[in-house]
Amino acid sequence: MELVIIPAGVPRKPGMTRDDLFNINAGIVRTLCEGVAKCCPKAVVHVISNPVNSTVPIAAEVFKKAGTYDPRRLMGVTTLDVVRANTFVAEVLGLDPAIVKVPVIGGHAGITILPILSQVTPPSSFTKDEVEYLTNRIQNGGTEVVEAKAGAGSATLSMAFAAAKFADATLRALKGEAGIVECAFVASQVTELPFFASKVLLGRNGIDEILPLGPLNEYEREGLIKLKGELKASIDKGLAFAAK
Numbered sequence: 469m470e471l472v473i474i475p476a477g478v479p480r481k482p483g484m485t486r487d488d489l490f491n492i493n494a495g496i497v498r499t500l501c502e503g504v505a506k507c508c509p510k511a512v513v514h515v516i517s518n519p520v521n522s523t524v525p526i527a528a529e530v531f532k533k534a535g536t537y538d539p540r541r542l543m544g545v546t547t548l549d550v551v552r553a554n555t556f557v558a559e560v561l562g563l564d565p566a567i568v569k570v571p572v573i574g575g576h577a578g579i580t581i582l583p584i585l586s587q588v589t590p591p592s593s594f595t596k597d598e599v600e601y602l603t604n605r606i607q608n609g610g611t612e613v614v615e616a617k618a619g620a621g622s623a624t625l626s627m628a629f630a631a632a633k634f635a636d637a638t639l640r641a642l643k644g645e646a647g648i649v650e651c652a653f654v655a656s657q658v659t660e661l662p663f664f665a666s667k668v669l670l671g672r673n674g675i676d677e678i679l680p681l682g683p684l685n686e687y688e689r690e691g692l693i694k695l696k697g698e699l700k701a702s703i704d705k706g707l708a709f710a711a712k
């Protein structure tokens with residue numbers, strides 16, 4: 469049982485998008501994945517380095533070239549989006565974040581981060597204003613931290629918490645614990661895009677099953693349509709880089 473977590477690379481400074489990190493981090497992720505393919509080709513790989521929407525496709529291409537690719541074992545880490553969503557929704561509902569679960573789908577940048585508030589557990593309803601506030605806050609949670617740190621980096625500490633949470637869930641599933649479901653950015657057929665974040669069932673081999681998106685309300689369906697263009701462009705940018 470092997471798990472490789474890749475958090476290497478440069479973080480954002482205020483005014484930058486995650487995509488602005490591409491020029492440096494794409495090469496770092498490519499080199500590290502070449503090392504994984506050589507040294508531990510059967511490892512499950514968690515990619516944290518941004519822009520996740522591009523670095524995961526890069527990792528997939530590196531593994532394909534090396535002949536070690538297994539889509540069940542490659543996951544982009546979007547747990548921090550879920551941690552933020554659980555926290556902000558719990559604040560609005562006046563609940564303990566530990567009991568709130570919000571699926572977050574799409575990708576890991578700006579509008580590609582789409583919280584599915586209609587599927588929150590415990591079942592809850594929100595006003596239109598609350599939906600707008602929560603969606604924007606969750607989509608911009610990373611930027612909020614980058615601005616607050618004013619040049620000293622991004623959300624390192626909360627990412628460490630999220631990475632540990634996702635690693636723990638993955639390792640428990642690899643050991644045989646049943647029924648572990650997490651959101652992650654993975655090779656996917658739930659939409660027409662080749663990679664997408666959604667709920668996945670983890671198991672002894674990594675991803676056992678990618679779960680359907682479930683019913684979305686009109687606001688979420690519109691969000692899904694809007695995010696696809698940006699997400700596709702980021703995926704294609706990663707694939708083009710890896711093909712060079």
Ligand SMILES: NC(=O)C1=CN([C@@H]2O[C@H](COP(=O)(O)OP(=O)(O)OC[C@H]3O[C@@H](n4cnc5c(N)ncnc54)[C@H](O)[C@@H]3O)[C@@H](O)[C@H]2O)C=CC1
Pocket residue numbers: 475476477478479480489493496515516517518519520545546547548549576621622623624627
């Ligand atoms: N997926 C997510 O939700 C999140 C992703 N991130 C991303 O994670 C990455 C790291 O962020 P932080 O840990 O906050 O930055 P940091 O600057 O605190 O740490 C980055 C680490 O990467 C190492 N590094 C740099 N180049 C390397 C190379 N070529 N090979 C191996 N290691 C190398 C550095 O020595 C440093 O230890 C950034 O790309 C950031 O955008 C950060 C937070 C959340």
Ligand SMILES: O=C([O-])CC(=O)C(=O)O
Pocket residue numbers: 479480486518548609610611613614622623
């Ligand atoms: O925003 C950033 O640059 C780091 C990150 O991905 C996050 O905190 O979600």
